Amino acid sequence: xxxxxxxxxxxxxxxxxxxxxxxxxxxxxxxxxxxxxxxxxxxxxxxxxxxxxxxxxxxxxxxxxxxxxxxxxxxxxxxxxxxxxxxxxxxxxxxxxxxxxxxxxxxxxxxxxxxxxxxxxxxxxxxxxxxxxxxxxxxxxxxxxxxxxxxxxxxxxxxxxxxxxxxxxxxxxxxxxxxxxxxxxxxxxxxxxxxxxxxxxxxxxxxxxxxxxxxxxxxxxxxxxxxxxxxxxxxxxxxxxxxxxxxxxxxxxxxxxxxxxxxxxxxxxxxxxxxxxxxxxxxxxxxxxxxxxxxxxxxxxxxxxxxxxxxxxxxxxxxxxxxxxxxxxxxxxxxxxxxxxxxxxxxxxxxxxxxxxxxxxxxxxxxxxxxxxxxxxxxxxxxxxxxxxxxxxxxxxxxxxxxxxxxxxxxxxxxxxxxxxxxxxxxxxxxxxxxxxxxxxxxxxxxxxxxxxxxxxxxxxxxxxxxxxxxxxxxxxxxxxxxxxxxxxxxxxxxxxxxxxxxxxxxxx
Numbered sequence: 197x198x199x200x201x202x203x204x205x206x207x208x209x210x211x212x213x214x215x216x217x218x219x220x221x222x223x224x225x226x227x228x229x230x231x232x233x234x235x236x237x238x239x240x241x242x243x244x245x246x247x248x249x250x251x252x253x254x255x256x257x258x259x260x261x262x263x264x265x266x267x268x269x270x271x272x273x274x275x276x277x278x279x280x281x282x283x284x285x286x287x288x289x290x291x292x293x294x295x296x297x298x299x300x301x302x303x304x305x306x307x308x309x310x311x312x313x314x315x316x317x318x319x320x321x322x323x324x325x326x327x328x329x330x331x332x333x334x335x336x337x338x339x340x341x342x343x344x345x346x347x348x349x350x351x352x353x354x355x356x357x358x359x360x361x362x363x364x365x366x367x368x369x370x371x372x373x374x375x376x377x378x379x380x381x382x383x384x385x386x387x388x389x390x391x392x393x394x395x396x397x398x399x400x401x402x403x404x405x406x407x408x409x410x411x412x413x414x415x416x417x418x419x420x421x422x423x424x425x426x427x428x429x430x431x432x433x434x435x436x437x438x439x440x441x442x443x444x445x446x447x448x449x450x451x452x453x454x455x456x457x458x459x460x461x462x463x464x465x466x467x468x469x470x471x472x473x474x475x476x477x478x479x480x481x482x483x484x485x486x487x488x489x490x491x492x493x494x495x496x497x498x499x500x501x502x503x504x505x506x507x508x509x510x511x512x513x514x515x516x517x518x519x520x521x522x523x524x525x526x527x528x529x530x531x532x533x534x535x536x537x538x539x540x541x542x543x544x545x546x547x548x549x550x551x552x553x554x555x556x557x558x559x560x561x562x563x564x565x566x567x568x569x570x571x572x573x574x575x576x577x578x579x580x581x582x583x584x585x586x587x588x589x590x591x592x593x594x595x596x597x598x599x600x601x602x603x604x605x606x607x608x609x610x611x612x613x614x615x616x617x618x619x620x621x622x623x624x625x626x627x628x629x630x631x632x633x634x635x636x637x638x639x640x641x642x643x644x645x646x647x648x649x650x651x652x653x654x655x656x657x658x659x660x661x662x663x664x665x666x667x668x669x670x671x672x673x674x675x676x677x678x679x680x681x682x683x684x685x686x687x688x689x690x691x692x693x694x695x696x697x698x699x700x701x702x703x704x705x
Contacts, residue, residue: 210703234528288338317350404457529567547609642676
């Protein structure tokens with residue numbers, strides 16, 4: 197039998213800090229405007245998907261090189277919905293990133309009568325009222341906006357060079373109407389430039405030229421807004437990286453080539469997806485539910501960061517990381533993204549990245565598709581939401597070294613306990629499917645254990661009680677179980693937080 201996990205929370209050393217809004221989330225620009233987003237799996241099965249790289253008859257809002265059969269229209273999200281606002285505010289303070297592939301070609305219409313069709317060179321229209329709704333949501337839930345610029349052919353002069361006119365109109369409107377822009381990227385996922393709507397043949401030198409124009413514009417006009425770059429996706433130290441070998445027939449630009457131009461940025465931004473979802477099976481890079489608790493799968497978070505760390509150290513030394521998109525899988529998430537099975541990935545990822553110079557992590561998404569924290573039809577919490585809420589309630593901004601190497605059944609992350617001087621919060625994940633783990637706590641604690649009747653459950657239990665919204669969507673109390681010092685068991689396939697208010701850690705005072 198394995199030795200118990202022995203912890204010394206009073207002397208765990210401080211190894212870093214994270215942003216107060218570390219745990220953040222994405223609302224896709226396409227959710228705000230309405231448009232064609234990832235089709236539910238039950239509807240994909242009704243007609244065959246075209247081969248990756250062969251665009252179907254989907255119109256201008258289908259990304260280049262993608263099958264139109266993978267998408268279906270959805271109306272704009274109701275960002276004024278009381279349940280949505282209540283649940284989002286409970287995760288605050290946070291950032292809301294309103295971006296995504298479709299943001300690259302969205303036209304902001306500063307008019308009382310927006311065009312019915314986007315102007316030439318754009319794929320969608322963002323109206324005044326839609327953006328005012330996004331601003332109101334941001335302010336109501338304590339989540340300043342992070343976004344990216346429109347970069348498609350409609351934003352360019354006759355010479356193909358990007359101009360800030362559209363971005364300037366949009367940002368000026370935002371500022372004039374009380375919007376808070378915390379940070380911006382020039383381009384969402386320039387690694388996949390052609391899929392993102394860039395001009396044909398767009399390369400790293402073109403990106404560098406345009407980034408300098410963007411950087412100069414932002415520094416002069418909005419000096420208080422952070423610039424994030426390059427915003428790359430799909431690269432890793434291992435061959436499972438979803439950009440390795442390209443997406444269908446699409447050219448891939450390397451972060452190494454892009455970051456050569458972004459040294460002036462305030463933070464190094466990147467995206468992480470450990471696989472492409474089953475929607476994009478034609479592209480390869482698949483995973484399975486059977487792998488979802490494996491060390492290989494959970495460790496992919498570290499492999500992506502290791503790849504980008506080498507790029508950061510070369511071109512942007514000392515700059516913090518912002519992971520501006522992540523989820524269980526690209527292309528809307530896998531079918532199990534909304535089950536308890538993915539909560540292990542969600543929370544373990546937050547713990548790993550906090551220890552490695554990542555200031556902010558944006559989960560993709562708050563609502564839309566299988567990887568949303570909330571059900572896209574009802575806004576009801578999925579298992580990952582309850583994990584996110586516990587993280588928000590317990591994990592502070594000072595990161596500690598737990599002293600426990602990560603191996604199967606023993607993923608232990610530590611941070612100062614939120615709001616309790618000297619207190620320590622422990623996140624202990626037993627990802628073994630069969631073996632219990634013993635942990636030895638030297639002081640009394642409050643225990644919060646998440647479990648489910650099955651890994652594919654869409655509801656989750658806290659200390660044996662099913663979590664659900666109450667009358668008028670009231671959140672449950674999330675009360676911990678008082679336990680004394682000593683050894684206790686972590687059941688297989690369970691996640692436990694421990695709040696050690698009396699830890700007496702000097703780094704947490």
